Amino acid sequence: MGDNPPDYELADRMSLTRPDQVKAIGHPLRTTILQLLHERAATVTELAIAVERPKSTVAHHVEVLTRSGLVRVVRTRRVRAVEERFHGRTARMFYVAAEPTTGGAEMPRDFNDFEVAARESAPAFEEGRLWGFIRHARLTDEQARQFWKQMADLVETFDRLPRSGETTYGFAVGIYPADHPALPPPR
Incomplete structure (x- = not known):
C-alpha cells in the first residue's frame, strides 16, 4: 500500500x-x-x-x-x-x-457520472478553470474495451495520488457510442 x-x-x-x-x-x-x-x-x-x-x-x-x-x-x-x-x-x-x-x-437509467461532473464543473467553467477534451473515433467493440481499460488505469492513478493541496479537483472520463458524422470508406 x-x-x-x-x-x-x-x-x-x-x-x-x-x-x-x-x-x-x-x-x-x-x-x-x-x-x-x-x-x-x-x-x-x-x-x-x-x-x-x-x-x-x-x-x-x-x-x-x-x-x-x-x-x-x-x-x-x-x-x-x-x-x-x-x-x-x-x-x-x-x-x-x-x-x-x-x-x-434493471439498472436505474438516471445514474450518470457526466451529469454529476457537469453540475460540479459549472463554477470552474465560469472561472476559466475547467480543462477538458472531447474526441470522436470509429472503433471496434474490442478497441473500445481496451481503451476503457486504459482509462480505468488512469483513474486508478488519479485515485492513488497523495491527498495534498488546497483545492479538490474532479476527474471525469468516459467512452460512449455517439451519433457523430464519419467519412465514407476510402475508394
Whole structure:
C-alpha cells in the first residue's frame, strides 16, 4: 500500500452489478462520502463534520452504502465506554457493469457520472478553470474495451495520488457510442 491513500486495505476494482449498488452511488451525499473515504477511514462523526450535515443523516447514508457492499467497518477503537467504528470503501474504483443484471431487475437509467461532473464543473467553467477534451473515433467493440481499460488505469492513478493541496479537483472520463458524422470508406 505504501503512501497511497487510503490508510486501509481494499480491492482495486469492484463491478456494480445490482440495482441497489448503482442506486447507492447515485445519491450526491453518498458519492461525497465515498470520495472522502478514499483519503482515509473515517467515523460517522468525522464524515458529518466534513459534509456539514447531521450525524443521523450521515449514519443513514453510511448504512445504505454498507448494505450495498460499498463500505465496511475497517477498524474500531474504544473511546471511554463507546466503540468508535471507522468506515472504509470496499474498492478503490467502482464501475457499473455493462452486463445485464440477474433476476430481471434493471439498472436505474438516471445514474450518470457526466451529469454529476457537469453540475460540479459549472463554477470552474465560469472561472476559466475547467480543462477538458472531447474526441470522436470509429472503433471496434474490442478497441473500445481496451481503451476503457486504459482509462480505468488512469483513474486508478488519479485515485492513488497523495491527498495534498488546497483545492479538490474532479476527474471525469468516459467512452460512449455517439451519433457523430464519419467519412465514407476510402475508394
